[in-house]
Amino acid sequence: MPLKGQSVGFIGGGVMAEALISGLIKSELITAENIFVSDPDTERLMLLKEKNGVNTVENNIELVKSASILIMAVKPQVIDEVLSEIKAHINKNHWVITFAAGITTGHIENHLGEIPVVRVMTNTACLVSAGASALACGSYAAAEHAEICQEIFKSVGKVVTVKEELLDAVTGLSGSGPAYMYVIMEALIDAGVRVGLPRKIATELTVQTMLGAARMVMETGRHPGRLKDMVTTPGGTTAAGMYELEDGGLRVTLMNAVMAATEQSKRISERLK
Ligand SMILES: NC(=O)c1ccc[n+]([C@@H]2O[C@H](COP(=O)([O-])OP(=O)(O)OC[C@H]3O[C@@H](n4cnc5c(N)ncnc54)[C@H](OP(=O)(O)O)[C@@H]3O)[C@@H](O)[C@H]2O)c1
Known part of the structure; x- marks a missing residue:
């Protein structure tokens, strides 16, 4: 299942989301019309739209209705609030990519149910397309989810796959x-x-x-x-x-x-x- 033709939604339009959006568009993995972003800051949304031509939506529920791949691009402290907000709107076509530090795939599964989740630990060099990322699959994620996630993070650097228990070590090495x-x-x-x-x-x-x-x-x-x-x-x-x-x-x-x-x-x- 390649990324082309799929719809990707960024929950949070901050620094990391922008780096990934620009990497994805530059690498032609997906077109801007298939990318959706939600963020409480409307000025930020306008800027992302102007710079990258992506779709911006009013809130996270609209985002979940527009995209099947949900990328959690918010700080760890707001994840639970976001998960509670979107829970009722999740269907079998959705799956999640999270790169919020410390948030496990189990944590997201506990909130959203039996949903494929791929967790990534990346680093700041994504901003210059030289990131070092490691991904780990949750209990319901299949090889195709890992492949798509790899494609996404390859657009901003190198990617390896590890067991989730090693993501703390990845954080200690390449994250920091x-x-x-x-x-x-x-x-x-x-x-x-x-x-x-x-x-x-x-x-x-x-x-x-x-x-x-x-x-x-x-x-x-x-x-x-x-x-x-x-x-x-x-x-x-x-x-x-x-x-x-x-x-x-x-x-x-x-x-x-x-x-x-x-x-x-x-x-x-x-x-x-
Ligand atoms: N930056 C890095 O180098 C780096 C490296 C590795 C991992 N990460 C991880 O990447 C994630 C994002 O980091 P970042 O640096 O991109 O942070 P960021 O620039 O602060 O972006 C987060 C965005 O989410 C928005 N937001 C806050 N509450 C929201 C909600 N309820 N719904 C939707 N959007 C919401 C924020 O808006 P407001 O500003 O208005 O609150 C902000 O625009 C974090 O979990 C971090 O741990 C970052």
Whole structure:
């Protein structure tokens, strides 16, 4: 069941919804006339309509009447209010994609009944079509639902499939990961300034180095450790820098960050149950 020809409804027209709408239209997976959006902010709706040509509807009930694939693009705190509002209007053609942090497929099934639900943990880089997303199926979702959800999130980056119990780990790694990378980049830029580079130049070099390293891993398919060894000559400059990274505990600090974020994600999920 491909996405083409289906109707997609975004409940919430915020930052993530806009990124997905623009990715979907650019990738020609679906036309704007098959996309519907609801949001309490009418100015926001007008903007989305002007920019992307999508249909905007007055409320979430109208949205459920217009679309079969319902994308929950609201903050986790408003999910229950939305589910109670739409429950009576759900029929067997509907299914749900949710990417609200901490909201499980079981939570949505408990509210809406035996409905296919696919849950996604994505990240902010969707905004520049370089998102890292992981999806997990609920009890009633079939392969075709997962396939469509993959198509949607591929339009804004990479997608993998995992068991739902691993989504907290995904949150700890790639969900929170952009912030870790920003801090590493900021530190490198400051370091460049410390050794005498103008900030603008230090920033350009740092960002390109980060991007280049990511592309080297992706495009060569080589293990990062091997790529690191290839540029670390005996007694050289990189070896001197690497020693300091090890001495400062960079690896264990990053591991601790991912573990702490994973545990925090589990705690938040528990609270939202
Ligand atoms: N942004 C990210 O990088 C990112 C990454 C991963 C996951 N997520 C998840 O994606 C979801 C959306 O995030 P976002 O950044 O797009 O948030 P956002 O920009 O705040 O968008 C949410 C939109 O939903 C609207 N809304 C509020 N109550 C509503 C209701 N009852 N019915 C319909 N719409 C309603 C909000 O309107 P008002 O502003 O007027 O309240 C807002 O326009 C969240 O659950 C978040 O956890 C976001």
